[in-house]
Amino acid sequence: MSIIRIRENMHHWSKYIMGLLAVIFIIGFVGLAAPGGRLGAMKQSADDNPKIVIINNDSIDRKTFEAEVSRALAQSPKGLSPIQELRKRGEVFEQMVSRMVMTQAAKKEGIRVSNGDVNKAMDGIVDQQYNSYSSKVLGAKVAHPDQVMEKILSKQGMSVRKLKDEIRSSLDPDMVRQQMVIQKLFEKVAGHVDTSDRAVRASFDEAKIAMILISASNRPPAQAEQRVSEVTQKLQGGADFAAVAKQYSDEKSSAAKGGEVPGYIHPSTLGPDMQQAIAALQIGKTSPPIKMGQSFMIIKLEDKKSALPADYNDPNKHRGYVQAYAQQVQSKIVQSYETQTMRTAKIDIKDPELQGYEGLKSVGMGAEARPKLLQVIALFKKAAENAGDNNTAASARAYSAQAYLLESLRKEGDLSKADYAQYGDEEQKAIQAALNSCESSDLHLMLANIYIEKKAYDNAIEQMRIVSDNAYDDYEMHVQLASMYKDMKGNDKASGLLASENKWLADNKDKKKAQEAKMQQEMANQMQRAPAN
Numbered sequence: 001m002s003i004i005r006i007r008e009n010m011h012h013w014s015k016y017i018m019g020l021l022a023v024i025f026i027i028g029f030v031g032l033a034a035p036g037g038r039l040g041a042m043k044q045s046a047d048d049n050p051k052i053v054i055i056n057n058d059s060i061d062r063k064t065f066e067a068e069v070s071r072a073l074a075q076s077p078k079g080l081s082p083i084q085e086l087r088k089r090g091e092v093f094e095q096m097v098s099r100m101v102m103t104q105a106a107k108k109e110g111i112r113v114s115n116g117d118v119n120k121a122m123d124g125i126v127d128q129q130y131n132s133y134s135s136k137v138l139g140a141k142v143a144h145p146d147q148v149m150e151k152i153l154s155k156q157g158m159s160v161r162k163l164k165d166e167i168r169s170s171l172d173p174d175m176v177r178q179q180m181v182i183q184k185l186f187e188k189v190a191g192h193v194d195t196s197d198r199a200v201r202a203s204f205d206e207a208k209i210a211m212i213l214i215s216a217s218n219r220p221p222a223q224a225e226q227r228v229s230e231v232t233q234k235l236q237g238g239a240d241f242a243a244v245a246k247q248y249s250d251e252k253s254s255a256a257k258g259g260e261v262p263g264y265i266h267p268s269t270l271g272p273d274m275q276q277a278i279a280a281l282q283i284g285k286t287s288p289p290i291k292m293g294q295s296f297m298i299i300k301l302e303d304k305k306s307a308l309p310a311d312y313n314d315p316n317k318h319r320g321y322v323q324a325y326a327q328q329v330q331s332k333i334v335q336s337y338e339t340q341t342m343r344t345a346k347i348d349i350k351d352p353e354l355q356g357y358e359g360l361k362s363v364g365m366g367a368e369a370r371p372k373l374l375q376v377i378a379l380f381k382k383a384a385e386n387a388g389d390n391n392t393a394a395s396a397r398a399y400s401a402q403a404y405l406l407e408s409l410r411k412e413g414d415l416s417k418a419d420y421a422q423y424g425d426e427e428q429k430a431i432q433a434a435l436n437s438c439e440s441s442d443l444h445l446m447l448a449n450i451y452i453e454k455k456a457y458d459n460a461i462e463q464m465r466i467v468s469d470n471a472y473d474d475y476e477m478h479v480q481l482a483s484m485y486k487d488m489k490g491n492d493k494a495s496g497l498l499a500s501e502n503k504w505l506a507d508n509k510d511k512k513k514a515q516e517a518k519m520q521q522e523m524a525n526q527m528q529r530a531p532a533n
Helices: 022-029 039-043 062-074 082-108 115-138 145-154 160-169 173-190 197-202 221-236 241-248 272-280 315-344 352-362 367-387 392-410 417-435 441-453 457-471 475-487 492-507 509-529
Strands: 051-055 058-061 205-215 290-292 295-306 347-349
Touching (some): 058 062, 062 082, 082 173, 082 392, 115 145, 115 173, 173 315, 221 241, 221 295, 272 290, 272 315, 347 352, 352 367, 392 441, 417 441, 441 457, 457 475, 475 492, 475 509
Antiparallel strands (some): 205 295
């Protein structure tokens, strides 16, 4: 079981940049007119509706947040686990914070949107939603689609006009205005792009680099900065880059090769700071330290070459290359602006669960990261206390998070026996508390593993039977159960259940192929939905 993986930087808005019409930009926010959904409601404050976060001089309250979470969950697959729900809540929170920070930035820039423009955008959304619904109902193209739809809708006591009115009533004008303001901000930030032939040709350059990575995730920040200073002094003193990389770099696979990164890379695949550093270097030269989150990167430019397409000068293709370059540059500018604006915003999170979620971003690995991880666990303990007995969903999330984090602590491998036992007992209690509020096969298996470690096999089997009863035709779950029964060596009951699981696996090989095909399709769908950088 792994800890929730959370992205360090949210580029939620980058997929909406340049080339998109306002109605497309806003379309994902249909249905945001539920109580508490308006931007003005974000400024409420009352004892029964506390602020969950203060952002500069504004805030988001509990009711507004929960309303938006409810809408997000309604559009998510059914039966999310507590951890999946926690992740979804965290994503919603980050999006709301990002929107508020960007709206504040737009206000500082004096960006405004008229009521007329908002109404026009809402008309566009209504038309697009109606056309989408109509095409699904009618299927193939038909003559006079509105007349056909009138006949179909009339049988349900509806009309085209009524349907459009209902779509419009589901829109939140304040949210539409907010999205339009943010889009205008991004367009202003992106500004004019140099699309000269020289600039476009240079965008096809690829670089061969070597690097030295100094991480603060496995050491205190002060030690990391001291190490960066030592490396910089050695390089400035004429030390061989490869030798320094082998001695100092925390990226072991490249360090073994003197910091060499295999092949040539396109700078556009790197972050803005690294792109700028490479662009400023001459072959054979070394960059100053580049701060990247908790790490520092030093780059040496080994070589450059052009990967200009063979059809670049084809008049039919050249314009497309120029447009793609302009959009790519604009997107990078906006991403960099958003990252910097978010970094300088004063964000004070009041909710323990969300504090824990955000805290996970800065948790590293190893013994040095343990104090931070324990702080995050303490936040989820506080979240569980706040949830009490009445909010079972919040309890399930808080206790599940504790269980996963405690398990990750125990997997570090460098704990004392006393600490290992203590964290195991705490994990067991957290799992049991979570299972009092929810049903989760993963939690049952985690509890079974703890019992197996303690050789409390009857207790482990009890948990595993629950999982088996709920597994149905989940082939991979039965594989895991068989593996765990195999670990209970010398237990007759486990041996019998292992035989049953192995028989089920042998009889259901077709389900394995079906599951693998389904997973491949889901991965393909996710890749298609993923925004281009």
